[in-house]
Amino acid sequence: MDNLKGRAGEILPALVTTPADLKQSRQKREERSDAVQNRLKILEVAKALFAKNGVEKVTMTEIAETACIGKGTLYRHFSYKGELCLALLQETSRAFQNDVLSGFGEEGRRTTALGRLYLYVDRSIDFMEQNHALLRPALENASAQHNTDQLVAYASMRLLGAVLLKEAVASGECRSDLDIEYMTDALQGLLGIELFIYQRQAIGLSVDRLKAGVRQVLEGIVTKS
Amino acid sequence: MDNLKGRAGEILPALVTTPADLKQSRQKREERSDAVQNRLKILEVAKALFAKNGVEKVTMTEIAETACIGKGTLYRHFSYKGELCLALLQETSRAFQNDVLSGFGEEGRRTTALGRLYLYVDRSIDFMEQNHALLRPALENASAQHNTDQLVAYASMRLLGAVLLKEAVASGECRSDLDIEYMTDALQGLLGIELFIYQRQAIGLSVDRLKAGVRQVLEGIVTKS
DNA sequence: TATCTTAGCGGACTGTAGTCCGTTTGTCAA
DNA sequence: TTGACAAACGGACTACAGTCCGCTAAGATA
Numbered sequence: 001m002d003n004l005k006g007r008a009g010e011i012l013p014a015l016v017t018t019p020a021d022l023k024q025s026r027q028k029r030e031e032r033s034d035a036v037q038n039r040l041k042i043l044e045v046a047k048a049l050f051a052k053n054g055v056e057k058v059t060m061t062e063i064a065e066t067a068c069i070g071k072g073t074l075y076r077h078f079s080y081k082g083e084l085c086l087a088l089l090q091e092t093s094r095a096f097q098n099d100v101l102s103g104f105g106e107e108g109r110r111t112t113a114l115g116r117l118y119l120y121v122d123r124s125i126d127f128m129e130q131n132h133a134l135l136r137p138a139l140e141n142a143s144a145q146h147n148t149d150q151l152v153a154y155a156s157m158r159l160l161g162a163v164l165l166k167e168a169v170a171s172g173e174c175r176s177d178l179d180i181e182y183m184t185d186a187l188q189g190l191l192g193i194e195l196f197i198y199q200r201q202a203i204g205l206s207v208d209r210l211k212a213g214v215r216q217v218l219e220g221i222v223t224k225s
Numbered sequence: 226m227d228n229l230k231g232r233a234g235e236i237l238p239a240l241v242t243t244p245a246d247l248k249q250s251r252q253k254r255e256e257r258s259d260a261v262q263n264r265l266k267i268l269e270v271a272k273a274l275f276a277k278n279g280v281e282k283v284t285m286t287e288i289a290e291t292a293c294i295g296k297g298t299l300y301r302h303f304s305y306k307g308e309l310c311l312a313l314l315q316e317t318s319r320a321f322q323n324d325v326l327s328g329f330g331e332e333g334r335r336t337t338a339l340g341r342l343y344l345y346v347d348r349s350i351d352f353m354e355q356n357h358a359l360l361r362p363a364l365e366n367a368s369a370q371h372n373t374d375q376l377v378a379y380a381s382m383r384l385l386g387a388v389l390l391k392e393a394v395a396s397g398e399c400r401s402d403l404d405i406e407y408m409t410d411a412l413q414g415l416l417g418i419e420l421f422i423y424q425r426q427a428i429g430l431s432v433d434r435l436k437a438g439v440r441q442v443l444e445g446i447v448t449k450s
Numbered sequence: 451t452a453t454c455t456t457a458g459c460g461g462a463c464t465g466t467a468g469t470c471c472g473t474t475t476g477t478c479a480a
Numbered sequence: 481t482t483g484a485c486a487a488a489c490g491g492a493c494t495a496c497a498g499t500c501c502g503c504t505a506a507g508a509t510a
Contacts, residue, residue, distance in 0.1 A: 029456090029457080031458095032458065033507090059496060060496075060497065070459060070460025071461070071499090072458090072461070072499080072500080073460060075497090076458070079498085181430070182424075182437075182438030183438065185438075188420075190414055190415070192417075194417075194419070203410060205406070209404065213407030213408065214411075217445065220444065220445010220447075221441070221442070222445075257476055257477075258476070258477090259487095259488070260488060285468085289490090294489075294490075295490025295491055296491070297471090297490050297491070298490065300469080305467085
């Protein structure tokens with residue numbers, strides 16, 4: 001398994017760059033026109049099938065057949081269902097990611113480092129609420145898979161949490177003996193999609209309750225005053 | 226998806242009772258002798274194969290072939306690999322579960338409710354360290370699956386955390402406005418096997434660091450004195 | 451326009467999960 | 481001991497994931 005430590009530098013830029021962008025800059029030839037067409041067709045078909053039958057129920061074979069392409073072609077574009085989900089999430093994600101990266105715009109600028117950490121939590125939970133159907137398959141087995149996009153997506157989120165935590169500690173708002181590295185993962189755990197779905201659907205907690213809950217945990221590491 | 230709320234009463238007794246015990250008390254006829262033999266053979270073969278090739282690599286088909294039984298027979302006993310892992314975990318689990326249920330013996334009696342919560346964390350992490358290879362397949366997709374044993378195992382752990390948290394709040398050691406229900410899930414999240422494996426293997430945190438980390442989080446909800 | 455190169459295509463193929471159902475056999479009652 | 485019955489067996493079968501590799505045609509070159 002890859003060790004993600006210290007890869008922050010390479011990962012961050014990827015956040016604001018789509019895989020397509022990267023490919024174009026790395027490769028000599030552009031993608032062939034039929035390949036572009038097929039990619040679009042796959043995404044279109046997948047989107048429709050997911051909407052109709054639910055992500056879980058749709059098989060890769062079904063997608064290939066519906067799109068009238070061979071399985072080889074499908075797998076050339078997306079090596080498993082999660083990658084397809086990730087691609088469908090791209091548009092939505094970008095807005096979210098830019099928001100986080102920009103420091104949450106005006107709202108973020110008006111508050112402290114700790115405030116931005118809270119904003120990060122709220123936005124993450126909102127994002128999960130809106131996209132959990134695609135997020136689960138997109139991230140499952142993230143640590144086991146060796147899929148680059150998935151690792152990047154996961155590591156990016158982790159890094160953002162780490163940065164915000166570090167800032168909050170540096171600004172003196174959090175206890176200085178905090179194990180930031182552990183807390184980063186703990187935060188990722190609390191904001192994990194599996195836990196989210198369990199809490200929302202099996203336990204029935206509301207979005208606001210989840211936000212308040214994470215906040216309550218974070219309040220615990222705040223410098224006592 | 227099942228709502229687990231309020232099922233505490235039925236779940237707790239199951240913890241100290243093996244599936245076999247339950248079957249015996251519920252059914253008229255005892256299990257047929259050839260069935261008992263086959264079950265033992267399957268467990269034996271699975272244990273050996275898991276040890277030799279790693280749980281991930283071993284397939285259900287391979288287990289059936291090695292045990293010289295039909296696939297139907299295998300699936301009659303264990304409907305998927307995780308159930309097999311759960312069965313193999315039974316012995317080890319029981320010691321752990323009894324320990325928790327007994328209130329951590331002498332050590333638990335000498336300390337406070339909060340102390341027992343910390344003990345619970347430590348023991349859980351130790352347990353994961355020893356059994357993660359079987360625990361991951363045993364619990365994966367726990368929320369999605371409708372497997373009874375799995376739900377019981379998961380819900381039992383959740384309940385124990387809830388009880389210990391409640392006691393700690395009742396004894397005045399934790400902030401009284403704590404959202405216990407949320408915190409229960411959060412604790413489950415922090416003690417989740419997926420996060421554990423990620424932190425241990427991908428990030429490389431030590432067992433002691435994990436214990437200390439969870440404790441740091443819990444210290445945050447402790448009544449300030 | 452003709453030729454060449456190779457990215458991309460597609461479907462046959464392999465391996466696994468999991469089901470189905472006709473057959474076998476352990477157990478119990480007479 | 482025998483017959484009846486259901487529990488248990490087992491392997492053929494279906495469905496899906498994912499790979500492989502020979503073929504097709506896009507588009508670069510001249």
